[in-house]
Amino acid sequence: MEGISLEELQLAARNHGMPLEALRYPVTPIGLHYLLIHYDVPAVDPEAWRLTVRGERELVLSLDDLRARPAAEVTVTMECAGNGRARLDPRPVSQPWLLEAVGTARWRGTPLRPLLEEAGVRSGAVEVLCTGLDRGVEGGEPEQAFRRSVPLDEALRDETLLAYEMNGEPLPPQHGFPLRLVVPGWYGMTNVKWLERIELVDTPFAGYQNAWSYRLRQAEDEEGVPLNRMQPRSLLAPPGVPEFMTRERMVAAGEVLLEGRAWSGLAPVESVEVSTDGGETWSTAELESDGEPWAWRGWSYRWDAQPGEHVLCCRARDAAGNEQPREPAWNLGGYANNAVQTVPATVT
Amino acid sequence: MEGISLEELQLAARNHGMPLEALRYPVTPIGLHYLLIHYDVPAVDPEAWRLTVRGERELVLSLDDLRARPAAEVTVTMECAGNGRARLDPRPVSQPWLLEAVGTARWRGTPLRPLLEEAGVRSGAVEVLCTGLDRGVEGGEPEQAFRRSVPLDEALRDETLLAYEMNGEPLPPQHGFPLRLVVPGWYGMTNVKWLERIELVDTPFAGYQNAWSYRLRQAEDEEGVPLNRMQPRSLLAPPGVPEFMTRERMVAAGEVLLEGRAWSGLAPVESVEVSTDGGETWSTAELESDGEPWAWRGWSYRWDAQPGEHVLCCRARDAAGNEQPREPAWNLGGYANNAVQTVPATVT
Numbered sequence: 001m002e003g004i005s006l007e008e009l010q011l012a013a014r015n016h017g018m019p020l021e022a023l024r025y026p027v028t029p030i031g032l033h034y035l036l037i038h039y040d041v042p043a044v045d046p047e048a049w050r051l052t053v054r055g056e057r058e059l060v061l062s063l064d065d066l067r068a069r070p071a072a073e074v075t076v077t078m079e080c081a082g083n084g085r086a087r088l089d090p091r092p093v094s095q096p097w098l099l100e101a102v103g104t105a106r107w108r109g110t111p112l113r114p115l116l117e118e119a120g121v122r123s124g125a126v127e128v129l130c131t132g133l134d135r136g137v138e139g140g141e142p143e144q145a146f147r148r149s150v151p152l153d154e155a156l157r158d159e160t161l162l163a164y165e166m167n168g169e170p171l172p173p174q175h176g177f178p179l180r181l182v183v184p185g186w187y188g189m190t191n192v193k194w195l196e197r198i199e200l201v202d203t204p205f206a207g208y209q210n211a212w213s214y215r216l217r218q219a220e221d222e223e224g225v226p227l228n229r230m231q232p233r234s235l236l237a238p239p240g241v242p243e244f245m246t247r248e249r250m251v252a253a254g255e256v257l258l259e260g261r262a263w264s265g266l267a268p269v270e271s272v273e274v275s276t277d278g279g280e281t282w283s284t285a286e287l288e289s290d291g292e293p294w295a296w297r298g299w300s301y302r303w304d305a306q307p308g309e310h311v312l313c314c315r316a317r318d319a320a321g322n323e324q325p326r327e328p329a330w331n332l333g334g335y336a337n338n339a340v341q342t343v344p345a346t347v348t
Numbered sequence: 349m350e351g352i353s354l355e356e357l358q359l360a361a362r363n364h365g366m367p368l369e370a371l372r373y374p375v376t377p378i379g380l381h382y383l384l385i386h387y388d389v390p391a392v393d394p395e396a397w398r399l400t401v402r403g404e405r406e407l408v409l410s411l412d413d414l415r416a417r418p419a420a421e422v423t424v425t426m427e428c429a430g431n432g433r434a435r436l437d438p439r440p441v442s443q444p445w446l447l448e449a450v451g452t453a454r455w456r457g458t459p460l461r462p463l464l465e466e467a468g469v470r471s472g473a474v475e476v477l478c479t480g481l482d483r484g485v486e487g488g489e490p491e492q493a494f495r496r497s498v499p500l501d502e503a504l505r506d507e508t509l510l511a512y513e514m515n516g517e518p519l520p521p522q523h524g525f526p527l528r529l530v531v532p533g534w535y536g537m538t539n540v541k542w543l544e545r546i547e548l549v550d551t552p553f554a555g556y557q558n559a560w561s562y563r564l565r566q567a568e569d570e571e572g573v574p575l576n577r578m579q580p581r582s583l584l585a586p587p588g589v590p591e592f593m594t595r596e597r598m599v600a601a602g603e604v605l606l607e608g609r610a611w612s613g614l615a616p617v618e619s620v621e622v623s624t625d626g627g628e629t630w631s632t633a634e635l636e637s638d639g640e641p642w643a644w645r646g647w648s649y650r651w652d653a654q655p656g657e658h659v660l661c662c663r664a665r666d667a668a669g670n671e672q673p674r675e676p677a678w679n680l681g682g683y684a685n686n687a688v689q690t691v692p693a694t695v696t
Contacts, residue, residue: 096357139592
């Protein structure tokens with residue numbers, strides 16, 4: 001790997017992943033869930049804050065207004081579209097994620113659909129454009145708010161929420177206080193934080209975050225394909241204990257319960273396989289019962305660990321037949337690299 | 349800067365700093381406070397967990413026992429001893445902190461001193477040795493628990509706590525659940541997390557984290573000087589908006605209120621100065637009233653921002669005469685680099 005630059009390090013120091021031992025929690029504790037903040041966490045006065053929803057009419061809602069509406073809660077696994085970027089070669093220059101840009105939270109809020117219907121969904125509407133309060137400069141464009149659009153059918157799903165709570169508490173500042181969008185199954189960038197405005201639009205949004213960023217393409221002059229739902233991925237909680245600097249694992253010989261979690265935004269996870277020989281041979285892991293449709297599934301595998309060097313791997317396949325590849329497919333933005341995790345372990 | 353290695357990046361992806369805009373909060377929200385986890389966050393069953401305190405006698409306490417004891421709360425600014433490491437040249441290889449390894453929390457718990465007195469402080473005791481539940485391999489030594497000792501006089505200070513709450517909530521797993529030591533004014537490594545054992549010892553602890561790590565020295569064969577209290581530092585919340593990748597600031601011309609916070613573990617902060625020309629000239633910032641003796645002090649400075657390129661800096665001096673240097677003093681472990689922060693800003 002070519003050395004990480006100061007600019008990449010600056011991003012890595014502020015945006016953090018989920019330490020992989022936190023895979024033990026079905027719901028990730030606040031502070032362990034991954035974070036990607038494009039610009040700065042904005043300061044928001046919840047008393048003065050209002051959400052504008054614009055359809056055929058314009059609604060203006062306070063946080064109390066939103067809390068007084070019907071509430072719903074959904075447990076969602078959310079992953080950054082750039083997770084795995086730093087494993088690509090050549091490495092696209094942006095937030096240098098390895099594997100940890102994921103987390104699962106209980107998001108509570110009010111469903112978006114009834115609000116859009118109250119505002120009036122014009123027959124020509126194709127997308128819902130969400131604007132956050134976070135502002136910055138990016139990609140050579142002038143100062144912009146973080147803005148992303150969602151296709152109308154995704155915005156109208158029953159489980160698409162405007163969330164004001166995370167894990168039973170008011171949204172922390174870094175997760176979008178006072179309000180964020182949650183579109184279960186999609187990569188993180190669509191779950192716009194610090195919402196200030198939601199509008200139905202008749203033409204696809206052509207702003208930076210949709211038209212330029214978050215697209216799969218090989219070269220800058222390609223239009224590419226927009227990212228949407230999370231590709232399948234499985235991660236294992238590294239067993240034994242780590243060496244501080246290398247994070248390599250030291251494991252005591254004998255029966256070791258390997259545990260991890262797997263998810264896909266495209267379809268339910270159908271199987272997880274484990275390899276303890278670097279991917280030469282694979283065995284089927286046991287899957288936990290599937291209670292939360294938009295959250296990861298736990299899995300486990302009993303490994304008879306014999307002394308020596310081993311490379312642990314896991315791979316998920318979903319019900320639509322999507323499976324993790326051994327090697328990543330390179331793309332310009334370094335997105336959606338769901339190649340199989342490998343964990344070297346020394347058994348003694 | 350020479351490129352950051354994969355191993356350094358692995359640490360940066362799991363251990364995170366406080367994004368500097370979070371300097372706006374006098375108490376850092378959970379999830380924005382810096383974290384350094386040497387090994388893994390351990391899994392702890394709070395029902396089964398016990399703390400052993402060994403002096404002339406041995407006490408064994410449950411979490412309920414500790415909560416039933418007299419409680420105290422102290423607001424503490426805590427900084428990693430390695431903060432600033434990645435700005436040193438050559439760069440010591442470890443967690444590559446830039447500037448963000450800091451945070452302030454309200455820690456609530458029970459004072460350590462009465463517990464030590466109940467266990468019996470032998471006349472020959474010189475240190476209190478704290479052992480955490482986190483285990484790993486480090487510095488070529490065999491598997492170890494994270495263990496650090498504190499000088500007896502520091503352990504007996506009124507404000508030294510065994511903390512079970514952070515910001516009014518049970519300790520999050522990543523901050524030491526169910527119990528951690530808090531020694532106000534000291535660098536983070538002394539505030540041992542996931543405590544399992546506390547013992548009075550008659551000879552200075554010669555284990556890895558005291559005798560080898562966390563010492564100021566120029567070469568491996570030097571004994572060096574152990575780190576203890578935080579050197580003075582001031583940080584400013586970068587004004588305006590950032591460019592995503594460079595984090596350089598774009599600021600609108602006119603009056604800009606520069607704000608930040610300053611701390612020192614050695615003595616109260618006495619002054620903060622601000623420069624808007626890269627340190628050529630300095631002006632005095634206004635300090636907030638000093639309510640919490642172990643927490644940072646807020647400061648502000650009204651800047652008449654004129655169009656052009658500027659470099660913003662701030663520096664703190666404490667009542668003992670310690671002042672931040674312009675250039676860092678190199679040392680082998682990359683500790684205690686409290687050189688002045690510089691923030692490039694383009695005013696338009």
